[in-house]
Amino acid sequence: RGAGAMWGALRGARRPPPPLCRGLAKPAGPQSVRQLREAEEAAPVFRYAGKAAKRKDRVFVWGFSYSGALGVPSFVKPDVGWKKPRRIQGTPYRLETEEKISSAACGYGFTLLSSNTTDITKVWGMGLNKDSQLGFQRSIRDRTKGYEYVLEPSPIPLPLEKPQQTRVLQVSCGRAHSLILTDSEGVFTMGNNSYGQCGRKVVEDETYSESHLIHQLKEFDSGVVQVVCGQDHSLFRTKKGAVYACGWGADGQTGLGHYNITSVPTKLRGDIAGVNIIQVSSYGDCCLAVSDEGDVFGWGNSEYLQLASVTETTQVNVPRHLPFKIGKIKEAACGGTGNIVLTEEGNVFVWGYGILGKGPNLTETAVPEMIPPSLFGWSDFNPDIRVAHVRCGLSQFAALTNRGELFVWGKNLRGCLGTGRMEDQYFPWRVTVPGEVVDVACGVDHMVSMVKSFT
């Protein structure tokens, strides 16, 4: 009563302000079709990619990372507190590179990436450098010493005469040496030379670590178009179709008719004399060459039945023609114990020893066996899927289809297959890569792939 009296007195004195005439707020009702259509037409249109948007080139790596071969330093030495060291990268991981990488090669614990640019820096290397297979990497802490392990893709300085004109065409890596092929300045070799695999005379008691020496090879019958590194030997293929070799020869892998070391690249004879060779391949101690007529020639180690179709001996030191009746051969790849070829029709044949890709029961064969194309995605629904390229690691195989899919199989050493599992794979298995795989390089325990993005 007292409050009311007070309020009444106040009311008399000053009237409360009239309420704002707005009416009660109502929730939005369902909009009519016309309102919806108008709202839709008035909405802004976003553009995420233009008509001339180009597909981007990317590099993906996976496998064993503690050697630094993957080029991601945070896997080995985490830079942030929450990151943990990652010993194995089981699935493809994107590696950021400054330039478009045109060629990559995986050695035994190290990787080389090269771009065919005319800039000063054309080749980058990462991984083991105990034999200077990545050149001299000057240490920041001590300017007189070099790094033994390179964790990030680091430029390799090449002694080029015309650094802003020469282009690097291809790189190749062996166990402890590497070869870099240029278009006009021959082949550069670096790394271990205890067997003459770098193409220069063997120096007794030479220390290969922290060495600045990069040797240049120019004396061939014509320009070199492909370089291939075996475990401790090197092969060079020239434009005229000849093959040169140097390095360790105890298994006959130099193919020069003897089992000694060769320290100067020498031309091979035997069954490939006079034959126009269009592709050479090697990774372990066995070598294969493909001629332009679709024949395949082999030499080197045959302990695992790689060349048992022509000879019983376990070392073949002269190139021999392998008379397989499987069709015209387009590409061949050699692994440590198994070999793989691709024919013109797109069929894949394997032979040798190990996990060959036809289930756990097939462990060795001297005669090539075909892998059914249905394992690569071929079916009545997709009849035009073909295998386009084949590659070999030490005990793994990789196949690229024309749709840009990558299939791997073989021994899954430290996660190098990239399937995400640690088990061996007995038949071709797809690797999920976010892009179209253009090329892949296989190593002992890691792989590098060059990928184009989808759009």
Next chain:
Amino acid sequence: LNAAAGRAPRQHVRFLPGPAGDGGGATGLVAARVPVLAEHPLVRGPRFRRLKIGAGHRLDVKASGVFVLGIGHGNKLLTDLYNCHLTKVYTVGGLFGKATDDFSDTGKLVEKTTFDHITREKLERILAVIQGSNHKALLMYSNIDMKTQEAYELAVKGLIRPMGKSPPIITAIRCLQFALPEFQLEIHCLHETQQYLRKIVHEIGLELKSSAACTQVRRIRDGVFTLEDALLRTHWNLQSIQNAISDCQLKVKTELEKTLG
């Protein structure tokens, strides 16, 4: 069904009062066959009051196409068909340039984008990758040990399939028509829902750096049943249903025997 003539009512012998054999008005019992009164249609009522009808794989309201039904004892076959895990084929129509909240073109608009940079080649690349990753999922969810020789043999023949529960898997996908902004896909899938297919259309749009909404989902094949076996609205009568059942009986039986052994 109820209008069809039922079987004739049973007859039984009753002794009814009637004129006796010898003349005159004396009433005696005469044996006569008369139908049982309990089986008179007015007493019994209609023969069929309820029918057990079961549905096969679900088809939601915005989709159309083949929808398998089982009647009566056929419902047992429905569970067997479900356990066969056969693929279903859909034609899915999409529209570039729009992103909606429920992935279909009748939903609320979320974003509009340009789509003039999309070509058929880019779309086919995306479809190849979808097919590849789903093929991998097919092998993984089939719960077969990959290290055995029989896993290799099945993989060669293409017979590896998940025979239990699994997330939706697309076994094959291809582009039937492509006319910007519309496109049509044919999708073969397992354990899917129609909303999942609309989500795939939306994700294809995102992958192509644009956006897409689904306009049409039509199932054209469900295991062994195709569009030719399906009955149109005008054929929903007893005779056509009976014909359809007898036509499909053999197909269903062979398929069940082949898969479930």
